Amino acid sequence: MAETRTSGDEATAALRTQIISTTVDLLGVAPDDVVLAPPRTVPKTSSGKIRRAASRQIYQQGRIGARPRALWWELARLRLRGAVPSLRRALHVVAAVGFAAYAWVLWVLLAVPLIVLLALLPRVRWRRQMACGAVRFLARLTGTAVTVHGLDRLPDGPSIVVANHPSWLDAIVLATVLPTSFRFVAGEVLQRQGLTGFVLKRLGTEFVERYERQHSVADTDRIVALARGGQSLVIFPEGHLDRAPGLRPFHMGAFVAAAQAAVPAVPIAIRGTRAMLRPEHRFPRRGAVDIAIGQPVWPTGPDWAAAVELQRAARDTVLRLSGEPDVE
Secondary structure (H helix, E strand, O other): OEOOOOHHHHHHHHHHHHHHHHHHHHHHHOOOOOOOOOOOOOOOOOOOOEEEHHHHHHHHOOOOOOOOOHHHHHHHHHHHHHHHHHHHHHHHHHHHHHHHHHHHHHHHHHHHHHHHHHHHHOOOHHHHHHHHHHHHHHHHOOEEEEEOOOHHHOOOOOOOOOOOOOOOHHHHHHHHHHOOOOOEEEHHHHHOOOHHOOOOHOOOEEEEOOOOOHHHHHHHHHHHHHHHHHHHOOOOOOOOOOOOOOOOOOOOHHHHHHHHOOEEEEEEEOOOHHHHHHOOOOOOOOOOOEEEOOOEOOOOOOHHHHHHHHHHHHHHHHHHHOOEEOOO
């Protein structure tokens, strides 16, 4: 395919003959076809190189010599082509905002009667069952799938569950899959947070001090006494939330209590909650939650060395099951 301004049968025939002769001289074979096209038919790059694939496409589609499109039309096509991704992003944002608003409306509609029932119901077990049922109903209405692996690994007797803590949703999700006999342990700062503290206290949450050593030792003794008395507990040994992904160092309190009470630590990995509700954010997103329960780890003794060994074994299991990077 060659561009030319030559017109007339004799002139174009002579040009074709010359092209065929030159091709035979250079390649040793004659071309199957010689196409003489008007100027600006052969597409080129910005540096002037011939775009051979685009030229072949023009030839195969029979568009040689077709009238070029108007400049305004080409500009309109480019704008429309760029508008499609922008529209797609805008629709995605609208859908995300709509889901967040929908989830918050559902949460408020369920929370108001739930708080009233938590205040009225006399038994902790009834309150927990009511709260877990409300959370399961919320998950169903929002299309949030919660998958659990290894429920059969939970010991028959008392144990201390230790789990990673990527989101505020972790305790809510765990409460829906663990037996209602498990009692959660939270930082004492949450006890003083008005409505949150009221709900946690009515659900039987145990509060511990994390900063003052004297109170912390007394709280550990209380946790040990509960475990020895047959109470199963849930503790988040990372202690706080962080926006960045990764498994933080585990505090020793849960493992000291497990070693002194001679009960196993059950490592649990939670995945998906950080993507649904990031720490320091109040914008829930659609997602799914996966919970993996590891094999119980029994302490080898009641001393500090046994607690350290227990902490390392449990954290290694949570790290492997969670897929989080290690930031210890």
